[in-house]
Amino acid sequence: MRFIWFHLMPWPHLPDDFRETYRSVWVDIPSRLYDPVRGVGIYNTYLDQLEYAETLGFDGLGVNEHHGNAYGMMPSPNLMAAALARRTSRAAIVVMGDSIALYNPPIRVAEEMAMIDVLCGGRMIAGFPVGTSQDTNFAYSTVPALTREKYAEAHQLIMRAWAADEPFAFNGRYTKMRYVNCWPKPLQKPHPPIFIPGGGSIETYDFCLEHEYNYSYLSYTGYTRARALMDGFWARVAEKGKDDSPYRASFAQVICVGATDQEAERLYSEHVSYFYNRCLHVYPPFFDAPGYRTVKTLQAGMITQLTQARHKELPTLAWKDLIERGYIIAGSPATVRERMEDLIKTLRVGQIYCLLHLGNMPDDKVRYSSKLFAEQVIPHLRSIWPAYRNDDRFWCRPPAPVVAPVRVASVGGE
């Protein structure tokens, strides 16, 4: 098993009456609620937490991309990944991701990710999300019905740019370039591992299987609700005649660890509540601009129902509800171990995005929970998939050993 310490970088000072006063945490939340003076400490604390996670033995450090969003303050995950590249040396840097349909031209993603991969010595994992409708359509104004076509073309351009050793011309519908020429190129060959977040469409299952990309289900609603979706993925793996390595799949989980179940509730319940009740307060139409999802996916019904169910449920959820309904895994190390094992086996996943910072959680609690998880939970879960012990197809492959930075001689030569 591999564990990614994943940060959303939320704004921790949303007012108490946020839900009553504002319709959404995302897209049209006024930026007057952001205070850059407080932001200095917040960004730096968040980066410190990611660096601390490496010292605890987490396998990966995760950052992601959101726009106009008070719970996800990384419009550019690449900037944060670059900061981590310089200050860490072992953990994978999981950029989850760059919403490749949003970069114009998308060669920018190939270039920046290559920069990160070289800078960190080949530890980067490249996430290529289609992007949420909130980010892609509403915040960045991509035409919903053209988003997927644009995404597919961007993917093709980036992969060709990474593979090519000579400049080439690219005559796409959305991008036309006479000289595609990616300088620098990624350290990992043939390319860094690629993770694709999916939400249940067969097209995305197939896209991952066809290219041997990891399928990541990033949900805040826990593993019991994720079961049908992941069963669908594994059924498709079988249909395609692929091996069932759990490392093909990843899942995000909110986790809180205390010395006892009671301590966990006492320490974390207010922050969990801030996360579920303020950070996830999104105006429903922003989830789904018409045309963003394919008709086939809508007809399958799963997403609509889940979305509706979620909106009806969230407003009343308290600590006990969140645990009983499986949204969060929280409690003593023993409790968390048991639930995590159930999650991992139920969904058959090889990577967990661990959401150990939540909402407005202060630094000391983040570190306490992370340390307990690293020391008293992870060791019991490490070897859960012995049959695939050596499967490194879906993880970064830094050239071993990671070389110490070589200083280049000055231009004059000495």
Next chain:
Amino acid sequence: MMESRLIQAGRAKVRVYETGAGTPLLFLHGTHGILPNDSFLAALAQRYRVYAPCLPGYEDSDDAGALREMLDFTLHGLDLIEALGLRRPFLVGHSLGGMIAAEMAAVAANDIDRLALIAPHGLWLDSHPVPDLFAALPFDLPGLFFHDVALGTRLLTDGLDLEDPKFLADFMVTRARRLGTAGKILFAIPDRGFAERAYRVKAKTVVVWGEADRMMPPAYGEAYLRLLPAARLVRVPAAGHMVTHEQPDVVVAALAALD
């Protein structure tokens, strides 16, 4: 029931309703499509032979993935004229359809000699931002589209239960098809540059606007008139964006002035 058939118009197979008798009129509907027992088509049919295609994404017309941008939709409109075998029909467009009709009249200026634009999209005024139709909730629509909200609620949701999950699921699919397609020219800002092409329009033109249009505020009528100085602007009292359905006879009378 109006008669209808499926025809191949260029790259899209679409359903076309046909009704009435008189000179031929091609009607391009708005974002809301053609309503059941459409009272506007009935009013037009008193005077014209009406051809009313369902635009791609509406009813059982193709989704037409090959139509991606304004030029594709404009050419689709011209393909419809060709496929229906019409010669210089009276071109009438409402809302979304008005945006396409205006572009057709600019691109094929010598083929369109009579044009009616009813609350068309296609311009943007910073002083009057168009509401975000793509972020509207189902129960917001009557208020956005109608002066008489009770009438709007009845026309848009008659016999439907907004709380019924089956209805909502179907509604999501219908909305995704319609606005997904319309979004190619309306999202995120419903302006694809007509203002720069308006000088080409030669058609005798009437612009019709509901005085209580909350979707496309009447200031857009004035803006169209500035771009098409030879056009006549008819303001219709007690009508919103669906002026076609709130005051069908007044709208038809405004059109008839071009005959």
